[in-house]
Amino acid sequence: MTTIQHISTSRRIKDRVVQGLVYLAFILAVIPLISVLWLVISNGIGRFDMEFLTHSMNGIGARDAGGGAYHAIIGTLEQVLLASLISVPIGLFTAIYLVEYGNGGRLSRAISFFVDVMTGVPSVVSGLFVFAFWILFLGFPFSGWAGAIALSILMMPTVVRSAEEMLRLVPNDLREASYALGVPKWRTIVKVVLPTAFTGIVTGVMLAVARVAGETAPLLMTVFFTNSINNDPFDGPQMGLPLFVFDQAARPNDTAVDRAWTGALTLILIVMLLNLVARLIAWWRAPARGR
Numbered sequence: 001m002t003t004i005q006h007i008s009t010s011r012r013i014k015d016r017v018v019q020g021l022v023y024l025a026f027i028l029a030v031i032p033l034i035s036v037l038w039l040v041i042s043n044g045i046g047r048f049d050m051e052f053l054t055h056s057m058n059g060i061g062a063r064d065a066g067g068g069a070y071h072a073i074i075g076t077l078e079q080v081l082l083a084s085l086i087s088v089p090i091g092l093f094t095a096i097y098l099v100e101y102g103n104g105g106r107l108s109r110a111i112s113f114f115v116d117v118m119t120g121v122p123s124v125v126s127g128l129f130v131f132a133f134w135i136l137f138l139g140f141p142f143s144g145w146a147g148a149i150a151l152s153i154l155m156m157p158t159v160v161r162s163a164e165e166m167l168r169l170v171p172n173d174l175r176e177a178s179y180a181l182g183v184p185k186w187r188t189i190v191k192v193v194l195p196t197a198f199t200g201i202v203t204g205v206m207l208a209v210a211r212v213a214g215e216t217a218p219l220l221m222t223v224f225f226t227n228s229i230n231n232d233p234f235d236g237p238q239m240g241l242p243l244f245v246f247d248q249a250a251r252p253n254d255t256a257v258d259r260a261w262t263g264a265l266t267l268i269l270i271v272m273l274l275n276l277v278a279r280l281i282a283w284w285r286a287p288a289r290g291r
Helices: 002-047 050-054 070-101 106-119 123-137 144-168 172-180 185-213 217-222 241-249 254-284
Strands: none
Touching: 002 254, 050 070, 050 254, 070 106, 070 144, 070 185, 070 241, 070 254, 106 144, 123 144, 123 217, 144 185, 144 217, 172 185, 185 254, 217 241, 241 254
């Protein structure tokens, strides 16, 4: 009896130690995040007003007070939207092929290899590729569309891998039940597999969006700089929030640095808002709700 109590006590002690280590690791992981958020909010909240959100930097000098990031906000939203329209369908169809049709064949292995390679490609390389091919070789001008192409290259592998993992989590019993009823494979994928994995796929897409929303290097070589509002992403230079933060932070005066902090805060809020909207959509379309 004493031996059993000793073993039980020893297990409880080990459990408490491991639990404490897990809590410690969580705290260590959260501290940098909280520090970054606190730093950005405390330095950026002072200029976060309607003027900043509704005005551009057109006619505003580097040392002048006022001005805003409206042109950069419009640019970021349009560039990320276009990049998503390019990368999400391609990434989703690629994941469907790998899970549902690939069957470990030579082509599926080659696709998986290249997706892994693309995952490790530095962001500046995608910008250089689009700059060399789209702008120098084909002769198209700097534009938000060129930046969206560069961002889509970075988004695709994240979308493919996240969608692939979610599709693999769908139980095979659901597929087999659908096949037993005589439902074709393509219809099973559309009506059974994709709705079941929808929540996870949306989460993966938002991770990809968050991955590219703050990228600066690809935009430096494809979008260029402008202080004016350009609502047309297909014609002429177009600003983005990462470029705005980079440009303002490089100026040696407090007024520009304050605008840079506020631009960073605005970018964080946009990503948080997009994640919130995606979670609401995923919750609304969850299979448990019967939609």
